[in-house]
Amino acid sequence: MRRMGDRPKQLGHLEYLGDATKQAPKIHALIPRCALLENFSPAEVRLLAHFMDLYRANAGAEVLREGDPGDFMLMIVEGRVEVRKRDAAHAAQLLATLDAGKTVGEMSMIDGEARFATCVATAPTVVAVLDRESLARIIVEQPMLGAKILMELVLMLSQRLRATSARLIGALDERAAQAANVV
Amino acid sequence: MRRMGDRPKQLGHLEYLGDATKQAPKIHALIPRCALLENFSPAEVRLLAHFMDLYRANAGAEVLREGDPGDFMLMIVEGRVEVRKRDAAHAAQLLATLDAGKTVGEMSMIDGEARFATCVATAPTVVAVLDRESLARIIVEQPMLGAKILMELVLMLSQRLRATSARLIGALDERAAQAANVV
Numbered sequence: 472m473r474r475m476g477d478r479p480k481q482l483g484h485l486e487y488l489g490d491a492t493k494q495a496p497k498i499h500a501l502i503p504r505c506a507l508l509e510n511f512s513p514a515e516v517r518l519l520a521h522f523m524d525l526y527r528a529n530a531g532a533e534v535l536r537e538g539d540p541g542d543f544m545l546m547i548v549e550g551r552v553e554v555r556k557r558d559a560a561h562a563a564q565l566l567a568t569l570d571a572g573k574t575v576g577e578m579s580m581i582d583g584e585a586r587f588a589t590c591v592a593t594a595p596t597v598v599a600v601l602d603r604e605s606l607a608r609i610i611v612e613q614p615m616l617g618a619k620i621l622m623e624l625v626l627m628l629s630q631r632l633r634a635t636s637a638r639l640i641g642a643l644d645e646r647a648a649q650a651a652n653v654v
Numbered sequence: 655m656r657r658m659g660d661r662p663k664q665l666g667h668l669e670y671l672g673d674a675t676k677q678a679p680k681i682h683a684l685i686p687r688c689a690l691l692e693n694f695s696p697a698e699v700r701l702l703a704h705f706m707d708l709y710r711a712n713a714g715a716e717v718l719r720e721g722d723p724g725d726f727m728l729m730i731v732e733g734r735v736e737v738r739k740r741d742a743a744h745a746a747q748l749l750a751t752l753d754a755g756k757t758v759g760e761m762s763m764i765d766g767e768a769r770f771a772t773c774v775a776t777a778p779t780v781v782a783v784l785d786r787e788s789l790a791r792i793i794v795e796q797p798m799l800g801a802k803i804l805m806e807l808v809l810m811l812s813q814r815l816r817a818t819s820a821r822l823i824g825a826l827d828e829r830a831a832q833a834a835n836v837v
Binding site for chain 2: 556558559577578581582584587610614615617618621622624625626628629630631632633635636638639640641642643644645646649650
């Protein structure tokens with residue numbers, strides 16, 4: 472699907488396994504665990520896989536690095552990834568542990584802004600990569616598939632935003648309560 | 655565009671002004687102030703307006719109510735709206751003040767979950783409403799326009815999620831610092 476020079480340089484330290492078409496059955500098997508794919512048919516998964524590339528990361532390898540540029544998202548096909556973000560004291564805080572079916576990096580794929588957190592493989596891991604250019608091609612060449620992917624992304628971001636907003640309101644409430652106790 | 659019975663019952667207390675087609679020039683004039691429309695051409699705004707309905711709200715009227723069901727979003731065409739959410743003590747906290755060009759309710763349009771906050775008109779206000787069924791029709795009938803709307807929604811949610819996550823991390827840091835001071 473893709474010329475060598477087109478591959479994201481941020482993934483240059485990972486082993487390139489070719490396009491994801493041959494792993495389409497494996498990706499299809501992720502559907503019950505993958506919010507992005509939950510409404511996809513086998514035919515749609517095959518179509519999507521055609522636009523994705525596979526990479527293998529050894530345990531310990533960073534697959535995304537906080538602050539890096541990057542216009543691609545990752546779907547974990549096998550393995551495990553820890554999501555870590557530096558706090559104000561620059562200590563890495565574990566935000567989440569993700570396994571097969573989970574996706575990361577959607578925000579940068581869409582808005583092109585710096586990575587929000589670092590993702591480190593903690594086991595041998597295979598990821599399927601979708602970049603913005605491929606998403607744009609899907610929208611033009613397969614508009615219904617494109618709309619489906621975008622709709623699922625909106626849904627996922629919406630749910631994450633609800634959860635994060637609820638945590639923020641909880642934290643602000645607690646902070647106010649703590650401040651009241653101090654006074 | 656729409657039969658009487660199809661209009662959202664949550665908007666029954668507002669004055670229905672018909673479909674948004676005749677206000678397309680006014681909606682087009684919002685582009686510089688509207689993240690959703692920032693990459694829209696006049697022709698695309700006209701197409702979109704065809705799928706939206708206009709409502710007038712008097713000052714003091716609720717246009718969305720926290721906890722309500724609802725599968726539509728609103729674009730403020732003129733006027734002003736306050737966004738308020740109840741905190742743990744059930745006091746309404748002002749989250750934001752929005753004017754022409756701002757959109758609210760995208761999350762519920764997409765995920766069908768309860769409204770996260772209440773929006774109250776604080777001046778005579780006109781809103782353009784897009785519901786999930788109309789968005790689905792746009793995707794089928796005008797797939798490129800549908801993809802454009804969804805892409806803008808993903809972008810907006812992504813930016814809100816980044817901002818909210820940054821505020822959450824800030825609040826958690828401050829709470830930790832406060833706790834350390836107390837100890």
